Amino acid sequence: MTTFWVLAPIMVIAAMGLILARKAVHAALCLAVVMISLAVLYAVQDAPFLFAVQIIVYTGAIMMLFLFVLMLVGVDRSDSLVESIKGQRLAAAVVGILFAVTLSIGVGQVVVSSTIGLDQANADGNVEGLAALLFTRYVIAFEFTAALMITAVLGAMVLAHRERLVTPRSQTDLQKQRMRDYAEQGRHPGNPPTPGVFALHNAVDTPALLPDGTTAEESVPESLRQRGQERQGLDDSAVQDRLREIGPDEDEEDADR
């Protein structure tokens, strides 16, 4: 009983954390707390097998999956605190409270019959007992969990797997291509210029300045450019002055950007 009274508040608080935490990761951690506590409660209630499964499958596998996905979509995203649907929170709270109260009143008064306990059922061992049920009474359900698993795999494949349609080019191919480009279009075969050589900034998101004062776009990594995260160092007055000295030609080029 002590275990229960220790864990129950923790679980409730952790569950509330699931609702209240702004960051998804925190919510996930809260859930993990609940799950582990739950595992303990299983153990207390003569369910050692479930205790193990809860830890291994739930906390170990399922929660990890959640975390993977969270990382995939951006760990540091946090929900905005403003509720966008009018009255949703209030309604949720009211319904929730009413629901809990109704359930407690409706059910609470009834659950008074004495607890039989699992000593007899677990006489041959908890796992054996479960297995006996699993392979007799619930064998059909058990067999159909196979279908469930297959579906899960298949579904994940269908939704997330991208069949490769063109063979990826090898290093050799790339090298050949590069030389060909140089031969035909005169593109520089070597590495692009390194970024961050500008006096005031020294970072990968700052494009290198060419001797004529213009920036070398290709010096910033492709991915940053696509996200539009490269720093526009050109607003610095020194650069502006320099640009003015150089003349109209470069201005035009500037405008092109």
Next chain:
Amino acid sequence: MIPAAQLDYWVLSPLFVVAGFAVLGLILEAALGRRYRFVVQTIATAIGLVAALVVSVLVYGDLRTPEEAGHVARGAVEAEGAVTVDGPGVITWIMLLVFALLSLGLFAERRFEAGMSPFTGRAADIPGSDEESQAVQHRLEHTEVFPLMLFALSGMMLFATANDLITMFVALEVLSLPLYVLCALSRRRRLISQEAAMKYFLLGAFSSVFFLYGAALAYGYSGSLNLTIIDEAVSARADSGGLLLVAMAMIAVGLLFKIGAVPFHAWTPDVYQGAPTPVTGFMAAATKAAAFIALMRVFFVAFGGASWDWRPTFWVVAVITMVFGSVVAIAQTDVKRMLAYSSIAHAGFLLVGFSAAYVGIANEAVLTSVSSVLFYLVVYGVATIGAFAVVSVVRDSAGETTHLAKWTGLGQRSPWLAGTFALFMLSFAGIPLTAGFIGKWGVFAAAWAGGTWPLVVIGVLASALAAYFYVRVIVLMFFTEPVGDGPTVAAPGVLTTVVIALAAIVTVVLGVLPGPLLDIVQHAGAFVR
């Protein structure tokens, strides 16, 4: 030592045939080259369905008759008490298999998308991206839809015959998960397809937890998950049984969600609209059928002893569902959404038949709640698949044109297609000489016999309301001059044509000569306890 489970594989074989062919499909998926997959998968699925159908019919013939079984029902509890192979159950199997066969015709139709299936070529691609067009160029097709459909079907079949709540829950998930995936696979309008999948998934998961929690409480009440044993506990109860009531309520929520009853209906329009049309048809017909039989099984078998406790609540739900579905459908401008609301309204009519809980008179072949609902599900399902098949044919360059405004003048452009659609609409509306009429007749007859004539009166008024929007579609198709270009009707492929024709024929035949089928559903008897 654990004794081996006593399984009568023969009576359970339809389940295993379907599931087995699903697995086979998976193997084929891995083994075959891309060029052959689609055709082979289609054929394999068809063979599996037909085989299961044949086996089901044979199993039905083998069921113990009521005389042999010693009670009013036909059949017996099998598989260690987990599955009930009884009259209504096997008929549901047959019904589901027929729905699946019809839907398969739509799944496999490759005429509309330049020789490609109605499903997206590669679900993982971002809509509108280069990859997607590349996938189209390479003529990619997700042939996994066939095994997925078979898995869903196996889940439905198990769902309808499960005799314990855990098996039922597993079946519920087996039927739901493939559908979630299928919903996301529309070739056109990927965004809403994915949205539909997500909504369906989140809400489906949410509601299934309610079912599960109800099961837990029922277990808490009776100490067993087996419907038969729960029934014993319920029948023997002395107290008011708050635990039982809450258990029933929560289980009802889960099942009503699948049926699409108000206020658990909200997913229906969105998902029906977003999902690929063949999937919508399959889902609308089959899921509803399976879930309804499961609902009836749970409430008649496990909670039959408490029927006066749950009936009033279901009456209210039935009324709200009928009225809400019919009323909101009026304002719809999208065919698929309209059909979705119509399916909500039909759920209401079905609930009328169900909530009367009329079990009939001993040794008399009369329309009971079970038999009338079975009949209704057949006619509704067939017409639904037919209607969605028609929807899949009415297209313009951007795919299906589901906006009703685009349907104006369809009757003049292609009278046969519009005529069949009108036929389905009339059947939905319950106009005599269509199957829908006999269906409505049946549930109302059962309801009246069960003593709930006010529900019948409300029901008929609601069907008048419903008739309004069905008729509106007919007006649109036949009496309104087409605006601008009007719909382009793609020449339907053989498969779709066959599906539409079959559905139309069944709708008419069951409207004029419903005798044989009525006979069958009446003799299916009650659920085995």
Next chain:
Amino acid sequence: MMLTVLAVTPIIGALLVACWPGASGNPRLVKVLALAVSLITLVLAIVVAAQFDAAEGGYQFVEQREWIPAIGAHYALGLNGIGLTLVMLTTILSPIVILAAWGDRLPNPARTHTYFAWMLALEGLAIGVFAATDVFLFYLLFEATLVPLYFLIGAHGGVGRSYAAVKFLIYNLVGGLLMLASIVGLYALTTRAGESSFLHSELIGLDISAGTEKLLFLGFFIAFAVKAPMWPLHTWLPDAAASSTPSTAVLMVSIVDKIGTFAMIRWCLEIFPGASQWASPVVMVLAVISILYGALLAIGQDDIRRLIAFTSVSHFGFIVLGIFAFTTLSTSGATLYMFNHGLSTAVLFLVTGMLIARRGSASISEFGGVQKIAPVLAGILLIGGLSSLSLPGLAPFISEFMVLAGTFTVSIPLAVIAAFGIILAAVYILLMYKRTMTGPLRPGLDGIRELDGREFTALAPAVVLIIALGFVPGPLLSVINPSVEPVIAQVGAEDPVPPHPVDAASEGAHE
């Protein structure tokens, strides 16, 4: 088999007309084919009538076959005198209507064949309705008649057709569905009583508790009151009549609406005698309201077709009044009224339809002085109008008098108030006649032609019948009376004995 053949002939005809190769491109062929089918049906109906033994009464040409054993529905047909009267009306009017419809200008001339096909289909279904002796079959056909009419109005009507069609359908559907609820109730009752059955003969003896009976009666009655149509459930009719072609209007008002009053006799009175007695005061009051209300509204109409529609509301009031007075005289009169009203309304709708087609407008105020250039048209309109106002010597007078006199023996106030309808009838008909036909010819009407041969041929039979039946209604009444008497007996009513009967000797002096 005879009745099946009779009912199926037009339906097969309809399929023929609809599917005849090249039908859509050859309206002439379609018309001839449709007319031929309707004439064949008429011949068959005459054969049936000739074989009908009027003296015997009861149901004849009975056919009965199990249809849906699962719910106890039978394919059961049979005609009694009342049914025969209406079948004759249907078969007589159909060729007239089809011939009159030859010149109809349809919104989509390419679909002429469906127009005629639907008409024939409607004829077949109506015959089925009048012959059905199984309430389930009856209901099916009753509702099925909505479909052809719906398409006739909605696809082939005039301005506002789509609205009118939907209104028509929904109104009738609501009524029909309420009846469905009652039929479901009957099913539950018969099931409980043993074998479920919908046969008229079985339902007549059904033991129903008073409360249930009233409930079931209401379901039936409302359906029929919508169909008939009775105040205040009438508002679909003017819209539907104004938006349909004249032929459709005739089929609707003269035939299909009769199903309502016909069914009141066959199903309400016979199956629910107690409830009919219970409801009769209210129904009679509603009927009287219908009579006066319809007449007053007819006076206020400017659209000729709406006017005729409202006159029909008034006339249906008479019919219902006669039915629910429960006297042999009034109920026979009501039955005869159905036939006569069918004829007179047909003449009115068709001849005004021809007039409207010539002018392109249905507004009374756009006519005037037509008599001068089209005297035959005017004459036929006048005869139709006079029959509508129940001029003695024309058929409707007899039936109207029978209804009134029968009602008078039951309720003097209602009969007297209803009798005011005869004044109002004169007002609405004569005002309409005056405004359209007399006075100086209005400008713009110069082009109006006299009736041509086809139109005259279509109208003449109806006119002749109206006049002939005004003097010699005997043949019809001899068929109707023996069938009405059992109905009155079934309701448990007896004709009131006059307080001072003229003794037999004096009565005998007449004969």
Next chain:
Amino acid sequence: MLELSWLLIAIPLAGAALLLVWGKGADRFGHLIATAASAAAFVLGLIMFVELIGRGADDRSVTTSLGTWFEAGRFHVEFAFTFDQLSSLFVLLITGVGTLIHVYSIGYMAHDARRRRFFAYLNLFVAAMLTLVLAADYLVLFLGWEGVGLASFLLIGFWQHKETAAAAANKAFIMNRVGDLGMVIALMTMFATFGTTSIAAVNGAIDSASGSTATALGLLLLVGACGKSAQVPLQAWLLDAMEGPTPVSALIHAATMVTAGVYLVVRSAGIYDASEIARTVVVIVGLVTLLVGAWIGCAKDDIKKVLAGSTMSQIGYMMLAAGLGPAGYAFAIFHLLTHGFFKANMFLGAGSVMHAMDDDVDMRHYGALRRAMPITFVTFGLGYLAIIGFPGMSGFFSKDKIIEAALGYNTWIGLAAMIGAGVTAFYMTRLMMMTFFGEKRWRDEVHPHESPSVMTIPLIVLAAASVLGGALYLGGWITDWLEPIAGHAEHPHLPVPVIVVQLGVMAVVALGVAAGVWLYRRDVPDRAAADADVSIVTRAGRHEIYTNEVNGALVVLPVRYLTRLLVWLDARGIDGTVTGTADRIGEASQQLRRTQTGYVRSYALGIFGGALLVVLGLLAVTLA
């Protein structure tokens, strides 16, 4: 022969049908066929009449049945006709006068393109009128009753291109329908009380029924009679009916149809004998109409309307007589017959005048026509003498008898009837003076001329009848003849000797004539004096004592407004409820549609809330 009464009807009916169906082909000779039909009917009637005279007094009622008209339940109507003393007189009047008018019309309508149709209608009328008088059953009588109404409608509105004619026709028909309502209710009462509508049976059994039934029947039939005979308060249509061609006015609206009400009362003698109240009301109606008609006759300038007012007035006399019971029935019929002669005569004369005056009906445009149209003048003059009751003329006998009977009934009523005679003399003199005497007032382009002989011959015949009609009373023949039907009439007990009464009447008449001559001896203005310039009495007379206005205010306007109200209510109220419901549902649909927000979380809230409700519902059902 006497069983052939149906043939009397059939001949003109066949004529009518033939003319209508034959169509244009019969245009050239249609009028001859119609006249021949009418004449044939007259000849047949005459033969039958002679045969009837030859029979014994008890054997003079012959009923023939053509078979059952219709029957159901207890109800049974024979299509039967009775040829008896009363109907035989009517047959002769109708066919005789009718034939003359047919002949006259040949000339009068010679230039009308639709003459064939006119004759068809005339024949139709004759047939219907014969049905009316020959009917052995009230319902058959009603058939004729409405038939003459129809013929009247068709003939009043014969010149349909005139709005006024069409309106007058409608007015006549609709006002008659009000009377018909009374008839129909009377018929229903008969059926409900006696189980039959046979005239003989009802009148024979009336004594077994309560007095109130007899009163009710009497009053209801009177309503019918008032409508048909243009008695107050249903008199207003008659003056408008003068829109019809003049022969029509002569035949229908003077000689025959309008007297049908009197016939009905006399025919229903049994009923009226059984009810004092009903008879009293008949007397009052007759008296009032008598005076009102005379009043209107004094004020009108339209020759036909003067005659129409006179007709009302004279029928008032007949009604008055009929209301006196057995004392007056025979005299009512007597006056009816003589009136038929002289009024037809005068109408036809008026027609002749109009014919000469280019269809001008305003007497102020006449004057001094006696020289231009001598035959018309003479015949008209004889009619004039007859109507004012110049001694020896037919009117003298018939009217005098009525006044005597009225005096015997009630002194004041008798006196009123006497005054009426004086007024009659006045307005008829006025008419004569304005038309035939004084200076000519017609316009120059009008060239009055005598009518062709086809028109004058009927005039002469009728004039002769007007003069000699009194012969019917020779030896009290007519009272004796009608006694089996009208009952035995005691000689009235007069306060003064009969001769005094006769002299008194003559004095009053002379006074009226003198006043007329004196007032109209000089020229009258050829334009009407404005209403403001004439006395209120004249003004009222010109406006038909405002009955049209009263009808309008009491009936037409309320009905019109009621109709408008109902049309509005139907659209807004009843249909409004329906369409409103539909609209509400549509709105509800739009509103409920918004619950589908597209937000998964809203849907989830729905599910969660729904779950709560289902739980609460189940708990409530069980625990409550």
Next chain:
Amino acid sequence: MTEYITLSFLLFTIGAVGVLVRRNAIVVFMCVELMLNATNLAFVSFARQHGNLDGQTAAFFVMVVAAAEVVIGLAIIVSIYRTRRSTSVDEANLLKA
């Protein structure tokens, strides 16, 4: 016993409320998982009360099912994220009314 069930109710309700108020699809889904866990707690507790192992078996099945569900669910969420660059459930509302 009652306290276990009450705790289970509480967790279930909190989970349900979480589904209603959280916008991140993944968190919403985690809330569903919380509800499943609450259910499991009820199963296990009832199993002890009734002295049979059916409840524990049920809980086991629930875990298996949950695992499969998570796979599918996350796959759907990821595929939506790829398209929309967002996991907010509120932003997916093209389908409505």
